[in-house]
Amino acid sequence: MMDCWNSHRRLQIESMMGPFENLEESRSIPSREDIYFATKEKPAEWDSLTAIPKLSVQSPESFQEQQFALGIGKRAVNNYLRTFGSKQVTKGVLFNGAPGAGKTYILQTVGLYAMSMGLRVMSMALMAACARTLGGVNIHQLFRWDQRRNGNLFCLAQISKDKLESKHNLVAKHILMSMDVLLLDECGQLSSQQLSIMDIVLCHLRENDMPFGGLLIFGSFDHKQLGTIDGLPFLLNQHIVSDFTVVKLEKSVRAAEDAILQEIQCITRESPFLLMSNKEKYDRFSYLIRNFLNYEDSMSKLSPNTQRMYHRKHSAAQAIDDFVSNMISHLSKEKRQFVISESVDFKKYKTSNAGIIKINKTKEKNLVTLLNRRAKECSHLVFFKGAIFEATCNVKKIGVMNTQTLIMLDVPSERDIANKRPITLYASKPGSPPPDRLYHDPAPTEETVLKVWGWKKVVLDALPENFHNGGGVQLYRQQYPLTHPGASTASFFSA
Secondary structure, eight states, rough: HHHHHHHHHHHHHHTGGGGGGGTTTTTTOOOOOHTTTSSSSOOOOOOOHHHHHOTTTOOHHHHHHHHHHHHHHHHHHHHHHOSSSSSSSOOOEEEOTTTTSSSHHHHHHHHHHHHTTOOOOOEEESHHHHHHHOEEEEEHHHOOOOOOOSHHHHHHHHHHHHHHHHGGGGGHHHHHHHHHHHEEEEEGOOHHHHHHHHHHHHHHHHHHOOOGGEEEEEEEEOOSSSSSSSOOOOSSHHHHHHEEEEEEOOSSSTTTTTTTHHHHHHHTOOOOOHHOOOHHHHHHHHHHHHHHHHHOOOOSSSSSOOEESSSSSHHHHHHHHHHHHHHHHHHHHHHHHHEEEEEEEEEEEEEEEOOEEOOHHHHHHHHHHHHHHSSSSSSSEEETTTEEESSSSBBBBGGTTTEEEEOOOOOOHHHHHHTHHHHHHHHOTTTTOOOOOSSOOOOOOOOOOIIIIIOOEEEEEOOOOOEEEEEEEEEEEESSEEEEEEEHHHHHHHO
């Protein structure tokens, strides 16, 4: 069990130290090793308020509110360390604010401070992309929630507890029982019911009737950007008022040098009822949108190296197919080497003893369409030197996480791809931000990727059998667990 905690601790430290890479020596932030080996008896002490400097593009107001939020987080950690007995509890802290205000940055800093004090910290999020930023895991992996979102809360909590009692979930149970601090990124996506189920499960496992079993919780959310996926809003839960301190961040750091973007952002975050009756703001917003945004008649006129955002998953999947087509045309014109990996789709009837049958893509288009909706893997992948990919699942044996970025430097042969043999890629460091481009031209050298970027070399196999339910038939796509990062839904990009 200790090996599990050690690996999670190491991964989280690597991810959270990313924003502070150039500050470790000059700003007295403890080294990775000091934080890793810190205990409650021998903490790696440092002042999170004085160690974090003001950025050159950051306004004084933004820096002050971040310092205020960090102070509250630091005080909560210190109060938790001073608690004695199971009947004392420290109120959690939730950081709320606009996009780019530094919510995740503060969450990372508080998490590092808690680990340097010797506490066991675990990072979670409802979306894998958010969890990856903190080096954490998807919240379903630990709580083992049932897929049903509606029903009696105590029954759903009992289902979760029963799953955690099974042998293959003992590690998840041990983590929930022994952790001190829980970091929840974009916790506003959780429903009020899910937060209550968390409380019931934690109280039962930790044998503590205090809120959340006495656990100290830090979270970040923006109720005006990413709302609850299904169920009652997160802020309607009874624990929010009594068991959390909510800190608001208003000033954007990301858009500090773009006054127009800040103004557009402020208008879109106001109440719709106020905007509907305010003609002056309506006219101002219309003017900004018309004059400061660039428009194209169609997606086909955009360059292949352009990120595309869509409101529905189907549109995003279609955009990736368009990206593959554009790249094939682009590579063919430049006479560059490339290989296409076409998926092999299979079906298996539930009521039949027959084995797995290969799907005829020409005659059974309805099954292919259904599989495109259920599977994360693309029907077509194009492999070329400098291509960027994102992992679609966790591949534990090579240390690759869901949504982690990978790059290809050596193009495999057509025979290897046709037989779905292992391919060589290079995986980004844990917690690295999403790619800022869809491919590199020219491609970097292996030495640059390994030594300068700090990425690692991995060998990736095709996806093992993973069936998706499609009514009376089960569907399986044989493909590499990769996707092109060319397009996705608005929710994914917001995360």
